[in-house]
Amino acid sequence: MERLLFSTLLLSVAAAPTLAVDASPYPQVRLQNEQLRLQVHLPDPERGAYRATRFDHAGLIHSLRYQGVEYFGPWQDGPHDPYAHGAVNGPVESFSPLGLEEGASYVKIGIGVIAHPEGPYRFRDTHEILDAGDWQVRQGEDWITMEQSVQQPRFASKEGSYSGGFGYRYRKTVRLTEQGFVLERQLENTGLRGMDTEMFNHNFFALASTELGTAWVDAQYQLQLAFEPQVEKAEPRLALEGKQVQLLQAISNEQRLFVPLAGHAGVADHQFTVHHTGLNRGISVQGSLPLSKLVLWANDKAISPENFVRIQLAAGESLSWHNEYRVY
DSSP: OEEEEEETOOOOOOOSSSSEEESSOOOOEEESSEEEEEEEEEEOOOOOOOOOSSSSSOEEOOOOOOOEEEOOOOOSSSSOTTTTTOOOOOOEEEOOBBBBSSSSSSETTTTEEEOOOSSOOTTTTTOOOOEEEEEEEEEEOOOOOOEEEEEEEEEEEETOOOOEOEEEEEEEEEEEEOOOOEEEEEEEEEESSSSSEEEOOOOOOBBBEEOSSOOOOOOTEEESSSSSSSSSSOOOEEETTEEEEEEEEEOSSSSSEEEEBBBSSSSSOOOEEEEEEETTTEEEEEEOOOOOOOEEEESSOEEEEEEEEEEEEEEEEEEEEEEEEOOO
């Protein structure tokens, strides 16, 4: 069964897996089965829970609960601001800008055409979205698909050269599985020129049970990899042993962890598990493209292996890729 939704419309379907709606001022849906509940915020330029210009607006998984345990809780304090760059939970993705140094606007996939900042570009700043393109949302019993089409105007300079002209059709599907979910993406270059961008996922894992309350990041967290990681500079808060990275102490929000991990090669190395020894629970991720970069980030409430992939498409080309998440 498939339903076509506008991003401002929420539907509830009585089925298993279940589609449901939670009370919220922001457009969202819930995918649910006997073990899992996913809350997905929908892209909406006017009413969306996230309207800033750092992260892709599609497929924002606000919450994942498995057997009563929250995996994507809040990672920062304070009231929710839809225009703040970090107003997101859980797996959130960002593409590097296209045409940032060229003219009056630049493009970010999953957001649209954005006004060029007056000063230096900083990813934390929110800029004006000139054109959010056309969003369509389709929904089935255990999946939801968000598709955006964007076309940036082409600009001619006095010297006769051209800038702008990027365009794309971007589709992201969140598909529920028995013990997790899959993020499926398809990107088609519909513009006049090639695109070269890097996409990363911040993840923001914040495991907490109803008994323990709010999560915190300390020595109970381990990162298990498919390769033996290498670091350029020793980090006293981490211990590396074989294919495992162990946190040795609590991480403060004032001194966040940011450690690039080298040593990966090929698609087989694009997999990792974050394990919490106190809860004896964790989450595993496996990607279908080779890693271009892997960074371990953490603050006091969330831990995030940031997995980067490189996307290069000539005009008219398209690419499909996915990440599979499994919780236990």
